[in-house]
Amino acid sequence: MSRVLELENVQKAFKLGFIPKTRQVLKGISLAVDEGEVFGYLGPNGAGKTTTIKCVLGLIFPDAGTIRMFGRSYLDPKAKAGLGFLPENPYFYDYLTAVEFLDFYARLFGIPAEVRSERIPRLLKMTSMERAADLPLRKFSRGMLQRVGLAQALINDPSLVILDEPLGGLDPLGRKEIRDIILGLRDAGKTVVFTSHILQDIEMICRRVAIIVGGRILSQGRLADLVSEKVLFTEITVSGVPEAELAAHGECVSEPGGRVMVKVYDEPGVEAVLESVRVRRARIHSLVPRTQTLEDIFVDMVKTT
Protein backbone atom coordinates (compact mmCIF):
# COMPACT_ATOMS: atom_id res chain seq x y z
CA MET A 1 0.00 0.00 0.00
CA SER A 2 1.58 3.27 -1.10
CA ARG A 3 1.59 6.52 0.75
CA VAL A 4 -0.71 9.08 -0.83
CA LEU A 5 -0.21 12.03 1.48
CA GLU A 6 2.57 12.75 3.89
CA LEU A 7 3.13 15.75 6.13
CA GLU A 8 6.28 16.09 8.17
CA ASN A 9 6.71 18.66 10.92
CA VAL A 10 4.56 21.27 9.16
CA GLN A 11 4.55 24.59 10.97
CA LYS A 12 2.66 27.76 10.23
CA ALA A 13 2.35 31.04 12.07
CA PHE A 14 0.27 34.08 11.21
CA LYS A 15 0.92 37.67 12.12
CA LEU A 16 -2.26 39.31 13.35
CA GLY A 17 -3.29 42.76 14.47
CA PHE A 18 -2.20 46.35 13.85
CA ILE A 19 0.98 45.77 15.84
CA PRO A 20 1.67 42.31 14.40
CA LYS A 21 1.59 39.56 16.96
CA THR A 22 2.65 36.10 15.85
CA ARG A 23 0.21 33.29 16.44
CA GLN A 24 1.52 29.78 15.87
CA VAL A 25 -1.38 27.87 14.29
CA LEU A 26 0.38 24.65 13.30
CA LYS A 27 3.05 23.47 15.69
CA GLY A 28 4.71 20.63 13.82
CA ILE A 29 2.04 18.52 12.12
CA SER A 30 3.16 15.10 10.95
CA LEU A 31 0.72 12.66 9.46
CA ALA A 32 0.54 10.04 6.77
CA VAL A 33 -2.38 8.77 4.72
CA ASP A 34 -2.15 5.49 2.84
CA GLU A 35 -3.80 4.57 -0.43
CA GLY A 36 -7.39 3.42 -0.18
CA GLU A 37 -8.11 4.49 3.37
CA VAL A 38 -10.70 6.87 4.74
CA PHE A 39 -8.81 9.14 7.07
CA GLY A 40 -10.56 11.36 9.58
CA TYR A 41 -8.94 14.59 10.66
CA LEU A 42 -10.61 15.53 13.86
CA GLY A 43 -10.36 18.56 16.05
CA PRO A 44 -12.34 21.29 17.79
CA ASN A 45 -13.03 24.60 16.02
CA GLY A 46 -9.83 26.61 15.59
CA ALA A 47 -7.55 23.60 16.16
CA GLY A 48 -5.82 24.00 12.78
CA LYS A 49 -7.70 21.49 10.60
CA THR A 50 -8.50 23.88 7.77
CA THR A 51 -5.05 25.49 8.00
CA THR A 52 -3.48 22.06 7.52
CA ILE A 53 -5.71 21.40 4.51
CA LYS A 54 -4.85 24.81 3.03
CA CYS A 55 -1.15 24.00 3.39
CA VAL A 56 -1.68 20.72 1.56
CA LEU A 57 -3.53 22.49 -1.25
CA GLY A 58 -0.86 25.17 -1.60
CA LEU A 59 -3.22 27.97 -0.59
CA ILE A 60 -0.89 28.94 2.22
CA PHE A 61 2.79 28.21 2.50
CA PRO A 62 4.13 26.46 5.60
CA ASP A 63 6.97 28.17 7.47
CA ALA A 64 8.69 24.82 7.97
CA GLY A 65 8.20 21.13 7.20
CA THR A 66 7.53 19.11 4.08
CA ILE A 67 4.35 18.01 2.33
CA ARG A 68 4.29 15.29 -0.29
CA MET A 69 1.34 14.15 -2.35
CA PHE A 70 1.60 10.99 -4.46
CA GLY A 71 5.32 11.12 -3.76
CA ARG A 72 5.66 14.56 -5.40
CA SER A 73 5.87 18.09 -4.10
CA TYR A 74 2.42 19.28 -3.08
CA LEU A 75 2.78 22.30 -5.41
CA ASP A 76 3.39 20.14 -8.48
CA PRO A 77 0.35 20.37 -10.81
CA LYS A 78 0.91 16.67 -11.64
CA ALA A 79 0.22 15.83 -7.99
CA LYS A 80 -2.90 18.02 -8.00
CA ALA A 81 -4.19 16.27 -11.11
CA GLY A 82 -5.13 13.32 -8.89
CA LEU A 83 -6.69 15.44 -6.17
CA GLY A 84 -10.30 16.39 -5.48
CA PHE A 85 -11.18 19.02 -2.90
CA LEU A 86 -14.38 20.27 -1.29
CA PRO A 87 -13.91 23.35 0.90
CA GLU A 88 -15.74 24.12 4.11
CA ASN A 89 -18.75 26.40 3.44
CA PRO A 90 -18.29 26.13 -0.32
CA TYR A 91 -18.46 29.33 -2.31
CA PHE A 92 -18.63 28.99 -6.03
CA TYR A 93 -19.21 31.15 -9.10
CA ASP A 94 -22.85 32.04 -8.57
CA TYR A 95 -23.32 33.30 -12.12
CA LEU A 96 -22.71 29.80 -13.55
CA THR A 97 -25.24 27.01 -13.79
CA ALA A 98 -24.36 23.68 -12.19
CA VAL A 99 -23.45 22.20 -15.58
CA GLU A 100 -21.32 25.21 -16.59
CA PHE A 101 -19.63 25.13 -13.20
CA LEU A 102 -18.65 21.47 -13.49
CA ASP A 103 -17.62 21.97 -17.11
CA PHE A 104 -15.30 24.84 -16.11
CA TYR A 105 -13.49 22.71 -13.53
CA ALA A 106 -13.35 19.73 -15.88
CA ARG A 107 -11.64 21.90 -18.51
CA LEU A 108 -9.02 22.96 -15.94
CA PHE A 109 -8.05 19.30 -15.71
CA GLY A 110 -7.91 19.10 -19.48
CA ILE A 111 -10.67 16.48 -19.55
CA PRO A 112 -11.78 15.83 -23.16
CA ALA A 113 -15.29 16.87 -24.28
CA GLU A 114 -16.63 13.32 -24.66
CA VAL A 115 -15.59 12.41 -21.10
CA ARG A 116 -17.06 15.67 -19.78
CA SER A 117 -20.41 15.05 -21.43
CA GLU A 118 -20.62 11.62 -19.79
CA ARG A 119 -19.18 12.48 -16.39
CA ILE A 120 -21.04 15.71 -15.59
CA PRO A 121 -24.59 14.25 -15.77
CA ARG A 122 -23.38 11.15 -13.86
CA LEU A 123 -21.97 13.24 -11.02
CA LEU A 124 -25.08 15.42 -10.89
CA LYS A 125 -27.17 12.26 -10.62
CA MET A 126 -24.90 10.82 -7.96
CA THR A 127 -25.28 13.94 -5.82
CA SER A 128 -29.05 14.13 -6.54
CA MET A 129 -28.63 17.45 -8.34
CA GLU A 130 -29.77 16.51 -11.84
CA ARG A 131 -32.96 18.57 -11.51
CA ALA A 132 -30.94 21.69 -10.69
CA ALA A 133 -28.49 21.15 -13.56
CA ASP A 134 -29.43 24.33 -15.42
CA LEU A 135 -30.06 26.58 -12.44
CA PRO A 136 -27.52 29.30 -11.61
CA LEU A 137 -25.66 28.55 -8.39
CA ARG A 138 -26.89 31.77 -6.76
CA LYS A 139 -30.28 30.09 -6.45
CA PHE A 140 -28.84 27.10 -4.60
CA SER A 141 -29.36 26.43 -0.88
CA ARG A 142 -26.34 25.64 1.28
CA GLY A 143 -27.06 21.92 1.11
CA MET A 144 -27.31 22.07 -2.70
CA LEU A 145 -23.98 23.94 -2.88
CA GLN A 146 -22.44 21.24 -0.72
CA ARG A 147 -23.67 18.57 -3.13
CA VAL A 148 -22.56 20.32 -6.28
CA GLY A 149 -19.28 21.05 -4.48
CA LEU A 150 -18.82 17.35 -3.92
CA ALA A 151 -19.55 16.76 -7.60
CA GLN A 152 -16.76 19.21 -8.57
CA ALA A 153 -14.40 17.47 -6.15
CA LEU A 154 -14.95 14.25 -8.10
CA ILE A 155 -14.88 15.75 -11.61
CA ASN A 156 -11.36 14.48 -12.35
CA ASP A 157 -12.02 11.00 -10.96
CA PRO A 158 -9.41 11.71 -8.27
CA SER A 159 -7.35 9.16 -6.37
CA LEU A 160 -7.27 11.39 -3.30
CA VAL A 161 -10.33 13.32 -2.14
CA ILE A 162 -9.99 15.95 0.58
CA LEU A 163 -13.28 17.02 2.10
CA ASP A 164 -13.34 19.86 4.62
CA GLU A 165 -16.42 19.44 6.82
CA PRO A 166 -18.42 17.77 4.02
CA LEU A 167 -21.48 17.03 6.13
CA GLY A 168 -21.99 20.54 7.46
CA GLY A 169 -25.21 22.28 6.46
CA LEU A 170 -26.98 19.13 5.35
CA ASP A 171 -30.26 17.69 6.61
CA PRO A 172 -30.22 14.12 8.04
CA LEU A 173 -31.15 12.59 4.69
CA GLY A 174 -28.48 14.62 2.90
CA ARG A 175 -25.88 13.59 5.46
CA LYS A 176 -26.69 9.96 4.88
CA GLU A 177 -26.46 10.38 1.10
CA ILE A 178 -23.06 12.10 1.32
CA ARG A 179 -21.86 9.47 3.81
CA ASP A 180 -22.91 6.77 1.37
CA ILE A 181 -21.03 8.54 -1.44
CA ILE A 182 -17.88 8.66 0.72
CA LEU A 183 -18.25 4.96 1.52
CA GLY A 184 -18.76 4.34 -2.21
CA LEU A 185 -15.47 6.15 -2.89
CA ARG A 186 -13.76 3.97 -0.31
CA ASP A 187 -15.18 0.84 -1.96
CA ALA A 188 -13.90 2.12 -5.31
CA GLY A 189 -10.39 2.21 -3.83
CA LYS A 190 -10.14 5.99 -3.46
CA THR A 191 -8.32 7.63 -0.59
CA VAL A 192 -10.51 10.03 1.36
CA VAL A 193 -9.32 12.55 3.92
CA PHE A 194 -12.03 14.43 5.68
CA THR A 195 -12.13 16.86 8.51
CA SER A 196 -14.94 17.09 10.96
CA HIS A 197 -15.78 18.02 14.47
CA ILE A 198 -18.81 15.73 14.37
CA LEU A 199 -17.52 12.58 15.98
CA GLN A 200 -20.30 10.22 14.94
CA ASP A 201 -19.51 10.87 11.26
CA ILE A 202 -15.87 10.04 11.77
CA GLU A 203 -16.70 6.91 13.75
CA MET A 204 -19.09 5.74 11.07
CA ILE A 205 -16.82 6.27 8.09
CA CYS A 206 -13.14 6.35 9.01
CA ARG A 207 -10.64 3.59 9.41
CA ARG A 208 -7.88 5.83 10.76
CA VAL A 209 -8.02 9.15 12.50
CA ALA A 210 -5.72 11.93 13.67
CA ILE A 211 -6.82 14.22 16.45
CA ILE A 212 -5.52 17.79 16.33
CA VAL A 213 -5.86 20.14 19.27
CA GLY A 214 -4.19 23.55 19.51
CA GLY A 215 -2.11 23.00 16.39
CA ARG A 216 -0.64 19.69 17.52
CA ILE A 217 -1.56 16.12 16.60
CA LEU A 218 -2.35 14.51 19.92
CA SER A 219 -3.23 11.08 18.66
CA GLN A 220 -3.09 9.24 15.37
CA GLY A 221 -3.91 5.68 14.48
CA ARG A 222 -6.51 3.07 13.65
CA LEU A 223 -9.89 3.86 15.15
CA ALA A 224 -10.11 0.33 16.54
CA ASP A 225 -6.81 0.84 18.38
CA LEU A 226 -7.80 4.21 19.79
CA VAL A 227 -11.24 3.23 21.00
CA SER A 228 -11.30 0.55 23.67
CA GLU A 229 -13.82 -2.29 23.46
CA LYS A 230 -14.07 -2.30 27.25
CA VAL A 231 -17.56 -1.72 28.66
CA LEU A 232 -17.52 1.49 30.71
CA PHE A 233 -20.97 1.01 32.26
CA THR A 234 -24.36 -0.55 31.53
CA GLU A 235 -27.63 1.37 31.42
CA ILE A 236 -30.60 -0.79 32.46
CA THR A 237 -34.15 0.56 32.33
CA VAL A 238 -36.63 -1.46 34.43
CA SER A 239 -40.10 -1.11 35.90
CA GLY A 240 -41.61 -2.93 38.89
CA VAL A 241 -38.52 -2.74 41.13
CA PRO A 242 -38.36 -0.03 43.85
CA GLU A 243 -35.71 2.64 43.18
CA ALA A 244 -34.28 2.17 46.68
CA GLU A 245 -33.46 -1.45 45.89
CA LEU A 246 -31.77 -0.56 42.61
CA ALA A 247 -29.79 2.30 44.16
CA ALA A 248 -27.63 -0.25 45.94
CA HIS A 249 -26.21 -1.39 42.55
CA GLY A 250 -25.68 1.93 40.77
CA GLU A 251 -26.91 5.46 40.02
CA CYS A 252 -30.67 5.68 39.48
CA VAL A 253 -32.74 8.10 37.44
CA SER A 254 -36.56 7.98 37.54
CA GLU A 255 -38.25 8.05 34.18
CA PRO A 256 -41.90 8.64 33.22
CA GLY A 257 -44.30 5.65 33.51
CA GLY A 258 -42.73 4.29 36.71
CA ARG A 259 -39.56 3.28 34.96
CA VAL A 260 -36.14 3.57 36.54
CA MET A 261 -32.89 3.83 34.62
CA VAL A 262 -29.97 2.50 36.58
CA LYS A 263 -26.36 3.02 35.55
CA VAL A 264 -24.30 0.04 36.72
CA TYR A 265 -20.51 0.09 36.60
CA ASP A 266 -19.59 -3.59 37.09
CA GLU A 267 -20.64 -7.05 36.01
CA PRO A 268 -21.84 -8.25 39.49
CA GLY A 269 -24.00 -5.11 39.69
CA VAL A 270 -25.68 -6.02 36.39
CA GLU A 271 -26.26 -9.59 37.69
CA ALA A 272 -27.79 -8.21 40.90
CA VAL A 273 -30.19 -5.91 39.01
CA LEU A 274 -31.27 -8.79 36.75
CA GLU A 275 -31.79 -11.00 39.84
CA SER A 276 -34.02 -8.33 41.45
CA VAL A 277 -36.09 -8.17 38.26
CA ARG A 278 -36.42 -11.98 38.18
CA VAL A 279 -37.44 -12.26 41.84
CA ARG A 280 -40.03 -9.47 41.62
CA ARG A 281 -41.27 -10.65 38.21
CA ALA A 282 -40.62 -7.09 37.01
CA ARG A 283 -39.84 -5.91 33.45
CA ILE A 284 -36.64 -4.95 31.67
CA HIS A 285 -37.21 -2.27 29.00
CA SER A 286 -33.65 -1.92 27.84
CA LEU A 287 -30.12 -2.99 28.65
CA VAL A 288 -27.36 -1.06 26.92
CA PRO A 289 -23.66 -1.67 27.59
CA ARG A 290 -21.70 1.53 26.84
CA THR A 291 -18.19 1.07 25.45
CA GLN A 292 -15.68 3.88 25.07
CA THR A 293 -16.42 6.18 22.10
CA LEU A 294 -14.29 8.51 20.09
CA GLU A 295 -16.15 11.31 21.83
CA ASP A 296 -14.86 10.15 25.23
CA ILE A 297 -11.28 10.12 23.96
CA PHE A 298 -11.72 13.45 22.21
CA VAL A 299 -13.27 15.18 25.24
CA ASP A 300 -10.49 13.81 27.47
CA MET A 301 -7.81 15.11 25.10
CA VAL A 302 -9.33 18.56 24.73
CA LYS A 303 -9.74 18.81 28.51
CA THR A 304 -6.17 17.81 29.27
CA THR A 305 -4.60 20.32 26.84
Add this chain to the structure above:
Amino acid sequence: MTAIWTIARNTFKEAVRDRVLYLLLFFAGASIGLSQVLALLTVGDRVKIVKDVGLAAIAFFGALMAILIGTGLVAKEIEKRTIFTLLAKPIRRHEFLLGKFAGLVLVLLVMTGLMSLVLLLLVFAHTLTVDLKLLAAVFFLLLEFILLTAVAILFSCFSTPILSSLYSLGFYLIGHFSWSLVTLIKKMSPGPGRTVVRGLHLLLPDLEILNYKTEVVHGLPIPAAAWLAGPAYAVVYTAVVLAIAVLVFRRRDFV
Protein backbone atom coordinates in the same frame (compact mmCIF):
# COMPACT_ATOMS: atom_id res chain seq x y z
CA MET B 1 -2.04 27.41 -21.95
CA THR B 2 -5.28 25.40 -21.58
CA ALA B 3 -5.65 26.58 -17.99
CA ILE B 4 -5.09 30.25 -18.94
CA TRP B 5 -7.63 30.01 -21.76
CA THR B 6 -10.19 28.21 -19.53
CA ILE B 7 -9.87 30.88 -16.84
CA ALA B 8 -9.99 33.65 -19.45
CA ARG B 9 -13.24 32.21 -20.85
CA ASN B 10 -14.76 32.02 -17.39
CA THR B 11 -13.62 35.57 -16.57
CA PHE B 12 -15.25 36.77 -19.77
CA LYS B 13 -18.43 34.93 -18.85
CA GLU B 14 -18.39 36.44 -15.38
CA ALA B 15 -17.88 39.97 -16.66
CA VAL B 16 -20.59 39.79 -19.31
CA ARG B 17 -23.03 38.50 -16.71
CA ASP B 18 -22.25 41.43 -14.42
CA ARG B 19 -24.77 44.27 -14.45
CA VAL B 20 -22.05 46.86 -13.75
CA LEU B 21 -20.65 46.29 -17.23
CA TYR B 22 -23.98 46.99 -18.89
CA LEU B 23 -24.50 50.05 -16.76
CA LEU B 24 -21.15 51.40 -17.91
CA LEU B 25 -21.91 50.42 -21.50
CA PHE B 26 -25.26 52.20 -21.31
CA PHE B 27 -23.67 55.39 -20.01
CA ALA B 28 -20.91 55.15 -22.60
CA GLY B 29 -23.54 54.83 -25.36
CA ALA B 30 -25.52 57.72 -23.86
CA SER B 31 -22.39 59.90 -23.71
CA ILE B 32 -21.49 59.15 -27.31
CA GLY B 33 -25.10 59.99 -28.19
CA LEU B 34 -24.77 63.23 -26.24
CA SER B 35 -22.11 64.34 -28.69
CA GLN B 36 -24.95 64.64 -31.20
CA VAL B 37 -26.74 67.15 -28.94
CA LEU B 38 -23.52 69.09 -28.34
CA ALA B 39 -22.89 69.16 -32.08
CA LEU B 40 -26.30 70.78 -32.61
CA LEU B 41 -25.49 73.47 -30.08
CA THR B 42 -22.10 74.26 -31.57
CA VAL B 43 -21.18 76.62 -34.31
CA GLY B 44 -18.66 75.09 -36.70
CA ASP B 45 -17.81 71.56 -37.74
CA ARG B 46 -20.41 69.36 -36.11
CA VAL B 47 -18.72 66.14 -37.11
CA LYS B 48 -15.58 67.16 -35.25
CA ILE B 49 -17.62 67.64 -32.08
CA VAL B 50 -19.23 64.23 -32.51
CA LYS B 51 -15.82 62.60 -33.01
CA ASP B 52 -14.19 64.52 -30.17
CA VAL B 53 -16.88 63.86 -27.55
CA GLY B 54 -17.37 60.30 -28.80
CA LEU B 55 -13.68 59.39 -28.48
CA ALA B 56 -13.50 61.10 -25.08
CA ALA B 57 -16.48 59.00 -23.93
CA ILE B 58 -14.79 55.81 -25.16
CA ALA B 59 -11.56 56.82 -23.38
CA PHE B 60 -13.33 57.61 -20.11
CA PHE B 61 -15.69 54.63 -19.95
CA GLY B 62 -13.11 52.19 -21.26
CA ALA B 63 -10.72 53.25 -18.51
CA LEU B 64 -13.52 52.99 -15.96
CA MET B 65 -14.37 49.46 -17.15
CA ALA B 66 -10.72 48.40 -16.99
CA ILE B 67 -10.32 49.76 -13.47
CA LEU B 68 -13.65 48.71 -11.95
CA ILE B 69 -13.79 45.24 -13.43
CA GLY B 70 -10.03 44.70 -13.18
CA THR B 71 -9.89 45.46 -9.47
CA GLY B 72 -13.11 43.57 -8.75
CA LEU B 73 -12.51 40.26 -10.46
CA VAL B 74 -9.38 39.04 -8.67
CA ALA B 75 -10.46 40.53 -5.33
CA LYS B 76 -13.85 38.84 -5.65
CA GLU B 77 -12.17 35.46 -6.15
CA ILE B 78 -10.29 35.97 -2.88
CA GLU B 79 -13.16 37.54 -0.97
CA LYS B 80 -15.71 34.93 -2.04
CA ARG B 81 -13.13 32.18 -1.53
CA THR B 82 -13.75 30.72 -4.99
CA ILE B 83 -9.97 30.80 -5.30
CA PHE B 84 -9.74 27.93 -2.78
CA THR B 85 -11.20 25.37 -5.15
CA LEU B 86 -9.52 26.94 -8.16
CA LEU B 87 -5.96 26.77 -6.82
CA ALA B 88 -6.58 23.21 -5.63
CA LYS B 89 -6.76 22.28 -9.32
CA PRO B 90 -3.64 21.56 -11.37
CA ILE B 91 -2.98 25.18 -12.27
CA ARG B 92 -0.13 27.45 -11.30
CA ARG B 93 -0.79 30.79 -9.71
CA HIS B 94 0.60 32.78 -12.62
CA GLU B 95 -1.77 30.89 -14.93
CA PHE B 96 -4.68 32.05 -12.79
CA LEU B 97 -3.56 35.67 -12.94
CA LEU B 98 -2.76 35.62 -16.65
CA GLY B 99 -6.10 33.91 -17.32
CA LYS B 100 -7.91 36.67 -15.45
CA PHE B 101 -5.95 39.29 -17.39
CA ALA B 102 -6.64 37.64 -20.75
CA GLY B 103 -10.35 37.37 -19.93
CA LEU B 104 -10.52 41.04 -19.05
CA VAL B 105 -8.67 42.04 -22.18
CA LEU B 106 -11.25 40.06 -24.12
CA VAL B 107 -14.06 41.91 -22.35
CA LEU B 108 -12.44 45.28 -23.09
CA LEU B 109 -11.94 44.29 -26.71
CA VAL B 110 -15.65 43.54 -27.10
CA MET B 111 -16.79 46.59 -25.14
CA THR B 112 -14.45 48.98 -26.96
CA GLY B 113 -15.60 47.40 -30.21
CA LEU B 114 -19.25 48.07 -29.33
CA MET B 115 -18.57 51.67 -28.26
CA SER B 116 -16.58 52.28 -31.44
CA LEU B 117 -19.43 50.87 -33.51
CA VAL B 118 -21.86 53.35 -31.95
CA LEU B 119 -19.47 56.21 -32.73
CA LEU B 120 -18.87 55.03 -36.30
CA LEU B 121 -22.62 54.81 -36.89
CA LEU B 122 -23.13 58.30 -35.49
CA VAL B 123 -20.40 59.72 -37.69
CA PHE B 124 -21.86 57.80 -40.64
CA ALA B 125 -25.23 59.48 -40.00
CA HIS B 126 -23.52 62.83 -40.53
CA THR B 127 -21.06 62.13 -43.31
CA LEU B 128 -22.46 58.98 -44.93
CA THR B 129 -18.91 57.58 -44.88
CA VAL B 130 -17.32 55.03 -42.55
CA ASP B 131 -14.45 56.96 -40.94
CA LEU B 132 -12.00 54.15 -40.24
CA LYS B 133 -9.36 56.68 -39.10
CA LEU B 134 -11.28 56.82 -35.83
CA LEU B 135 -10.17 53.26 -35.22
CA ALA B 136 -6.54 54.43 -35.10
CA ALA B 137 -7.30 56.49 -31.98
CA VAL B 138 -9.34 53.59 -30.58
CA PHE B 139 -6.39 51.24 -31.13
CA PHE B 140 -4.15 53.41 -28.94
CA LEU B 141 -6.95 53.72 -26.37
CA LEU B 142 -7.27 49.97 -26.26
CA LEU B 143 -3.55 49.69 -25.47
CA GLU B 144 -4.12 52.10 -22.59
CA PHE B 145 -7.07 50.02 -21.30
CA ILE B 146 -4.95 46.86 -21.41
CA LEU B 147 -2.20 48.57 -19.40
CA LEU B 148 -4.78 49.85 -16.91
CA THR B 149 -6.19 46.32 -16.55
CA ALA B 150 -2.73 45.01 -15.65
CA VAL B 151 -2.32 47.82 -13.10
CA ALA B 152 -5.77 47.13 -11.61
CA ILE B 153 -4.92 43.43 -11.31
CA LEU B 154 -1.59 44.24 -9.65
CA PHE B 155 -3.25 46.41 -7.01
CA SER B 156 -6.01 43.89 -6.39
CA CYS B 157 -3.36 41.24 -5.64
CA PHE B 158 -2.64 42.87 -2.30
CA SER B 159 -5.40 45.36 -1.63
CA THR B 160 -9.17 45.70 -1.27
CA PRO B 161 -11.28 46.52 -4.37
CA ILE B 162 -12.02 50.09 -3.23
CA LEU B 163 -8.39 50.92 -2.49
CA SER B 164 -7.25 49.16 -5.67
CA SER B 165 -9.71 51.27 -7.69
CA LEU B 166 -8.37 54.44 -6.08
CA TYR B 167 -4.75 53.44 -6.72
CA SER B 168 -5.54 52.55 -10.33
CA LEU B 169 -7.39 55.83 -10.79
CA GLY B 170 -4.32 57.57 -9.38
CA PHE B 171 -2.17 55.74 -11.93
CA TYR B 172 -4.54 56.85 -14.71
CA LEU B 173 -4.46 60.50 -13.64
CA ILE B 174 -0.69 60.53 -13.13
CA GLY B 175 -0.30 58.86 -16.51
CA HIS B 176 -2.20 61.66 -18.22
CA PHE B 177 -0.48 64.52 -16.43
CA SER B 178 3.09 63.29 -16.16
CA TRP B 179 3.92 64.97 -19.51
CA SER B 180 3.92 68.28 -17.59
CA LEU B 181 7.10 67.07 -15.91
CA VAL B 182 8.86 67.50 -19.26
CA THR B 183 7.92 71.20 -19.20
CA LEU B 184 9.15 71.41 -15.62
CA ILE B 185 12.46 69.74 -16.52
CA LYS B 186 12.97 72.29 -19.32
CA LYS B 187 12.39 75.18 -16.94
CA MET B 188 14.54 73.85 -14.11
CA SER B 189 18.21 74.76 -13.83
CA PRO B 190 20.64 71.79 -13.88
CA GLY B 191 21.23 70.21 -10.47
CA PRO B 192 20.03 67.43 -8.18
CA GLY B 193 16.43 68.70 -8.29
CA ARG B 194 16.29 68.33 -12.05
CA THR B 195 17.83 64.85 -11.85
CA VAL B 196 15.14 63.77 -9.38
CA VAL B 197 12.34 65.12 -11.58
CA ARG B 198 13.95 63.48 -14.62
CA GLY B 199 14.06 60.14 -12.74
CA LEU B 200 10.44 60.61 -11.71
CA HIS B 201 9.46 61.21 -15.30
CA LEU B 202 11.13 57.97 -16.35
CA LEU B 203 9.44 55.98 -13.59
CA LEU B 204 5.93 57.39 -13.82
CA PRO B 205 3.63 56.20 -16.59
CA ASP B 206 3.10 58.46 -19.57
CA LEU B 207 -0.28 57.58 -20.99
CA GLU B 208 -0.26 60.56 -23.34
CA ILE B 209 2.02 58.44 -25.54
CA LEU B 210 -1.18 56.54 -26.31
CA ASN B 211 -3.39 59.58 -26.88
CA TYR B 212 -3.99 60.42 -30.53
CA LYS B 213 -7.57 61.57 -30.24
CA THR B 214 -6.80 65.16 -31.26
CA GLU B 215 -4.84 64.10 -34.34
CA VAL B 216 -7.66 61.82 -35.49
CA VAL B 217 -10.43 64.36 -34.84
CA HIS B 218 -8.62 67.16 -36.66
CA GLY B 219 -7.36 64.98 -39.46
CA LEU B 220 -3.69 65.47 -38.50
CA PRO B 221 -1.24 62.69 -39.32
CA ILE B 222 -0.16 60.32 -36.55
CA PRO B 223 3.67 60.29 -36.55
CA ALA B 224 5.03 57.08 -38.04
CA ALA B 225 7.23 56.53 -34.98
CA ALA B 226 4.15 56.54 -32.77
CA TRP B 227 2.91 53.31 -34.35
CA LEU B 228 6.01 51.60 -32.98
CA ALA B 229 6.72 53.58 -29.82
CA GLY B 230 3.14 53.51 -28.50
CA PRO B 231 2.55 49.74 -28.72
CA ALA B 232 6.12 48.98 -27.57
CA TYR B 233 5.71 51.25 -24.53
CA ALA B 234 2.31 49.73 -23.68
CA VAL B 235 3.47 46.14 -24.13
CA VAL B 236 6.65 46.56 -22.06
CA TYR B 237 4.87 48.48 -19.29
CA THR B 238 2.04 45.92 -19.20
CA ALA B 239 4.52 43.02 -19.10
CA VAL B 240 6.49 44.59 -16.24
CA VAL B 241 3.32 45.32 -14.24
CA LEU B 242 2.04 41.79 -14.82
CA ALA B 243 5.41 40.32 -13.80
CA ILE B 244 5.26 42.27 -10.52
CA ALA B 245 1.66 41.11 -10.00
CA VAL B 246 2.72 37.49 -10.53
CA LEU B 247 5.58 37.89 -8.03
CA VAL B 248 3.23 39.35 -5.41
CA PHE B 249 0.53 36.77 -6.05
CA ARG B 250 2.90 33.81 -6.04
CA ARG B 251 3.86 34.16 -2.38
CA ARG B 252 0.51 35.27 -1.03
CA ASP B 253 -1.25 33.20 1.65
CA PHE B 254 -4.98 32.75 1.16
CA VAL B 255 -6.17 32.53 4.74
